[in-house]
Amino acid sequence: MLRNAVTCMATGLIAVGALIGCATVQPSPAPAEPTLANAGECPVTRPGAGPPGVSPDLFFGSGAAHGNGQLWVGGLWPDGVIVADARFVDEDGAVGMKFGWWRESAGELTITGRRLDGPAPPARGEVPSGYGSLGFQASGVIFPTEGCWEVTGTVAGTSLTFVTFVRKQEITPSPAGTFAADRALIGPCIAFELGGRASVGDAVNAWWWDQGASGDCSTRTSDVVRTKARTVVAAESIRVTIPIPLMGGTDREINVVVGASGDGLAGTVSDGRESAAVRLVRVSEVDPESRPVP
Numbered sequence: 500m501l502r503n504a505v506t507c508m509a510t511g512l513i514a515v516g517a518l519i520g521c522a523t524v525q526p527s528p529a530p531a532e533p534t535l536a537n538a539g540e541c542p543v544t545r546p547g548a549g550p551p552g553v554s555p556d557l558f559f560g561s562g563a564a565h566g567n568g569q570l571w572v573g574g575l576w577p578d579g580v581i582v583a584d585a586r587f588v589d590e591d592g593a594v595g596m597k598f599g600w601w602r603e604s605a606g607e608l609t610i611t612g613r614r615l616d617g618p619a620p621p622a623r624g625e626v627p628s629g630y631g632s633l634g635f636q637a638s639g640v641i642f643p644t645e646g647c648w649e650v651t652g653t654v655a656g657t658s659l660t661f662v663t664f665v666r667k668q669e670i671t672p673s674p675a676g677t678f679a680a681d682r683a684l685i686g687p688c689i690a691f692e693l694g695g696r697a698s699v700g701d702a703v704n705a706w707w708w709d710q711g712a713s714g715d716c717s718t719r720t721s722d723v724v725r726t727k728a729r730t731v732v733a734a735e736s737i738r739v740t741i742p743i744p745l746m747g748g749t750d751r752e753i754n755v756v757v758g759a760s761g762d763g764l765a766g767t768v769s770d771g772r773e774s775a776a777v778r779l780v781r782v783s784e785v786d787p788e789s790r791p792v793p
Contacts, residue, residue, distance in 0.1 A: 508746070510722025537664070541616065541647035544661035550601050557637055559599030570659040573599040574650060579661075581642075584668040594642040594665050598650075605632040606655030610640060612763070616647040624652075 550571050558564075560573025574597060576582070583594045600608055610624025624638040632740030642648055642665045651660045 537616070538578075538666070539645070540582050541579075541664040542662050543647075544575065545579050546575035546577070549573055549707065550603070553601060557639065558601050559597075561599070562600075564601075565659070565661050567657070567659050569603045569657045570652060572600040572650075572659060573601070573662055575661065576663065580664045580666065582666050588667055589641070592644075594645070594667065596640055596642070596665075598638050598640060600636040600652055600654075602633055602636060604655045604657050607632065607694050608636045608638065610638060611653075612640060612642070612648055612650040614644065614646050615649055617644075619644045619646065620649060622648055624650075630654050630707055637701055639776050696772055 544565050549555070549564040550566060553561065554562045558571070558573055560575065561571075562573075563575045563577070564571050564573040566572070579595060581594070583596070588595060589595060596602060602608065608626050610622075610626060612622025612624070613619075614622075620643045621631060622643065624639055625641065627637055629637045638652075640650055645665050645667060647662065647664050649660060649662050651658055653659075684785040688735035754776050
C-alpha cells in the first residue's frame with residue numbers, strides 16, 4: 500500500500516491526470532488459452548532427416564530430426580505441432596515429451612526452454628545418465644503450459660534450438676450406458692456398463708451382471724474391470740474387449756461393439772463362439788476422468 504502511494508505521488512508531481520489514474524488499478528486480463536489455430540503464428544521447426552551414416556536403431560526419432568552438423572534432436576512432431584493426449588499430461592497440467600539427441604562433440608547435454616507467445620515458467624529438461632559423452636542421449640522436456648515453445652540443447656559449447664507448438668488433445672466425454680444381451684452368453688443374461696475415453700489404447704471401465712435370484716439382470720456378480728478393457732474406435736462405433744472373471748480363476752473375453760442406431764445406441768456382444776444383439780438399457784454422459792456408477 501505504501502509503495503503504491505509513493506508511486507502515485509511521484510506521478511502526480513508530473514501530471515494530475517496520472518494521479519487520478521492511480522486511484523484504481525485494474526488487473527491485466529489473463530492471456531487466452533492457445534488453440535491449434537495459433538500454431539500458424541508459431542515459427543515451428545519442421546522435422547527432417549537425422550545425422551548421415553547413423554542407423555535409426557541408434558538414434559530415437561531420427562526420421563523426424565533437426566540438426567546443425569554437431570548436434571541433432573529427434574522425435575519432433577509432424578509440422579512441428581505437439582498434440583498431447585492424456586498419456587503425456589501430468590497431474591498439474593504440464594505436458595511431458597520425449598526427445599532423442601545425437602552428439603558429435605563429447606559432453607553432457609543441458610536443455611532449456613522458454614515460451615514465445617505468452618508468460619510461463621521455463622520448460623524443464625530431464626537428461627538421464629548412463630549414455631556416455633558421445634552419440635545418443637535420451638531426454639524429456641516438461642512444458643508447463645500449452646503454447647509456442649523454444650527449446651535449446653547445449654553440449655560442449657554447441658547449441659541447437661528448435662521451436663514447437665504444444666497443445667493438449669481435446670477430450671469429449673463419451674457415452675456410457677448399460678447394455679443387455681437379448682440371449683444368454685454367460686448365465687441367463689448379461690449387461691455391461693461402459694464408460695471412459697473412447698480412444699485407441701485407453702481403458703474402459705466395465706461392470707457385468709447376471710440374472711441372479713431376481714431374474715431381471717440386476718445382480719452384479721463381478722468387480723470393476725479397471726484396466727484390462729481394450730478399446731478401438733471405428734467410424735462411430737466403440738469396440739471393447741473385456742476379460743470377464745469366471746469361477747475357477749479363468750478369464751473369458753467378451754467383445755462388445757456399440758454404435759449409434761436410430762435414436763439410441765445398440766450393438767453386439769460375443770465371446771468368439773457365439774454372439775447376441777445388445778440393446779440400450781440406460782445411458783448417461785460421463786466425464787472422461789470419472790467412471791459411471793451402476
